[in-house]
Amino acid sequence: MKVKMLSRNPDDYVRETKLDIQRVPRNYDPTLHPFEVPREYVRALNATKLERVFAKPFLASLDGHRDGVNCLAKHPKSLTTVLSGACDGEVKIWNLTKRKCVRTIQAHEGFVRGICTRFCGTSFFTVGDDKTVKQWKMDGPGYGEEEEPLHTILGKTVYTGIDHHWKDPAFATCGQQVDIWDEQRTNPICSMNWGFDSISSVKFNPIETYLLGSCASDRNIVLYDMRQATPLKKVVLDMRTNTICWNPMEAFHFTAANEDYNLYTFDMRALDIPVMVHMDHVSAVLDVDYSPTGKEFVSASFDKSIRIFPVDKSRSREVYHTKRMQHVICVKWTSDSKYIMCGSDEMNIRLWKANASEKLGVLTSREKAANDYNQKLKEKFQYHPHVKRIARHRHLPKSIYSQIQEQRVMKEARRRKEMNRRKHSKPGSVPIVSERKKHVVAVVK
């Protein structure tokens, strides 16, 4: 007879001294871990609930402006510095870690229409209602010196926007036309226009640095190449586009913030159909900015909220609002892709977390591991109705909520009318036009 009994030595399973950590032998045999899927589901549900519990995105409000904040700019080299221009011509430079204003400049008379930093971070440019372009040093004046711009260019017309080239000492302004300037000269090296309308914003492409996009109030978006004297092509939409923003990772994609409450992501090679129509706002979209990862962008709207959209989704994943925040005019995603800043009508700049429930500060490795695990679980069970309902739920102010309801009704009515029309007319005479095609009026080359 050969016999062996299971006989464990307790010393192998119990810690030796109280200073040790407990021994935890593992065996991944599935029979010892039954109900794997239901338990993971419950964990995912709990993780989703906790995510909503910990969703506290609002970090700080930077106050000090004496009029509505009209434009924001990021510092290209320093994460803590941010510049803002207000409607009374004042420019403020902020330190985000201290949440304090470090410098105030009375830059223009009337609005500061646009602000941009030079790629090296030593100076910045502003344009204002007083028909001037001014270049300022990033550092403040020394003791006893006057606060004066490095250069001032007096123009003939009002400039409404400015953007600096990402590599070269050149910048572009827009107003009645798009002007490309050399930093050293007082006259534009090149002026381009197509049509006769005021251009509201101009943006350089961060990858293909010679490309520019602009949007004008005659409802079009025009693309230019700096190296040639004429514009490349333009697309005409249903309504006016307020700003555009280039995707920092994909050179040919840009997103346009439109007056018709939507945002349109275009591929510049095929402008006739937008890649994606982003719908969720209930009022005109005023500004848009991409995350440095190029996967998401944030949009500011007249409906007193900002929303975060994934690039490939038509619905927003997040909406931020506060009781006191009024019409949001400008928005920026910080270069570390963790925070969002928005400037609004009621003179404040607000700082938000890009990921509402993220824990700030250094995480321990166990926290990180738990976080990753929960993230994966949420992803795995995201389509289950209970999980989806909790993850999607957002509290909205009454004004936005009722607007959404109203617009839903309107949209439904329009759809029903079209369906009825199709039903009672000759087959094929009322074609089905997809949502993406609906809003593009024309493409001109």
Added chain:
Amino acid sequence: METAPKPGRGGPPKEDKPQAKRKKPRRYWEEEATPAAAGASPGPPRKKARTREPRPPRSKSAHPAKKSRLRQKPRAPKDAPDPKRRPQRTLSGAQDPFPGPAPAPVEGARKFCRIDKSRTLPHSKPKTRSKLETAEAQEEEASVRAARAELLLTEEPGFLEGEDGEDTAKILQTDIVGAVDIASAAKHFDLNLRQFGPYRLNYSRTGRHLALGGRRGHVAALDWVTKKLMCEINVMEAVQDIHFLHSEALLAVAQNRWLYIYDNQGIELHCIRRCDRVTRLEFLPFHFLLATCSETGFLTYLDVSVGKIVTALNARAGRLSVMAQNPYNAVIHLGHSNGTVSLWSPAVKEPLAKILCHRGAVRAVAVDSTGTYMATSGLDHQLKIFDLRGTFQPLSARTLPQGAGHVAFSQRGLLAAGMGDVVNIWAGQGKASSPSLEQPYLTHRLSGRVHGLQFCPFEDVLGVGHSGGITSMLVPGSAEPNFDGLENNPYRSRKQRQEWEVKALLEKVPAELICLDPRALAEVDVVSLEQQKKERIERLGYDPDAKAPFQPKAKQKGRSSTASLVKRKKKVMDQEHRDKVRQSLEQQQQQKQETTKPPRARPSALDRFVR
């Protein structure tokens, strides 16, 4: 001839590569470059490499991309010992003694495999499809890694082997006790408790604690390893059954009238009057449900974490006194007096399934830990083992002289049956195989009639409650040797237990999720998906996902005439029509094949006339 060829020249090495390579002066930085260069260089060397390892024949499945990735893993170790393959050298010049990827145990990985590879992936968009494929590949990888990690398990299962010709069933407990070490021998004991006779018993989930309840009111709980008594009371009432709740701190006792809950000091915590005349208790640890069946014919689920009754199901089959839980899917099996076993979930008012098992009443039911096998015994003196994977067919049956009144499965699939005052134990071939009922593995005669049976988890011990008290039998090879410290740790401290309790409560599975297939939650809900699609089409008035009708492209040089356009259009339409017809024909053929298959397993004598 004897001079080494210059490194700059590329011609001669191609002619006869091995020789040239040997003679070439070696530099340490060249070492890494050579294998890559050999693979990249055109001509004979590559051809050779291809002939050396013949590719496995492509299988008929439609996913070559996925297959190629998945199949390479297990094949890799075959390549490793190939002498022609040069082991990679590191910068220091040391050779890797185990080149190539680590060997993956294919057999072991099957246990951890969570995907059903026989099913094809659903037809979906390329993006979704690639996501599914990566997910599958990751699962595969995870199962291989888990199988590899089995190497780290420290304990080996026990065994009992007779010398040639010796029948292990003839080996007595005293022989086993004499042959094993002192610690194991101490696990065999008899509690002589004739006064409060026949005993029911229950081990806690960690296998450390034992609760026993005598018919005449004796209730006790003890740490049976150290033989330390936790509490001992007499409830002055008949005790029908006793069961630990999620930890050893709480004890449910089914008494003559009502259900009571005691703590480990023997203090009565609750008297649950909504569960009256309870005969058997089962605890579903992951759902925190105490399932009770009663003389009144009700199966009642009590949520012990909140103290609420979840559902009370009327089985409509008279007195219920045979109950078992399926540890794999938490379904309760009830044995009835008409010979059926019904399967219950708290989410459904009707039984999930009814299995006709015996000609007489069912006396005992047990389900093994993998949820694959069910053992039943009936008044017809039969002991049967059923397959629970879909078909509910009996796998083996055996007529016992007395008929078993109690059956129990061990963690490693041993089956114990109590017949009168004898306990028989049968063993199978391996862990996941059904026990063969031919020859018993062990037998033991007790001093009284058997009244309760349970294998101790994580110990090679079978606890038997009988009219003479309690016997703890040694059954080598019955228990899982390696426990998981985060699930059931027999050596856990108080703090660990408290932490585990909090975690377990946080992930309490809702009672509605109990169903026959616990993995169903991870499947795609096709039914509601199609329903949603249908509703959407109805709402929109057209199908947004429908394939657009073919529009011929405009061609130049006069080839875009109306006639040619119509011709091209017609060609595509004809092709589509042909495909459709072919598909429907194939479907018809498949259906025909399915219908021609013999519907019964047993052939009839008249089958020979069927043509």
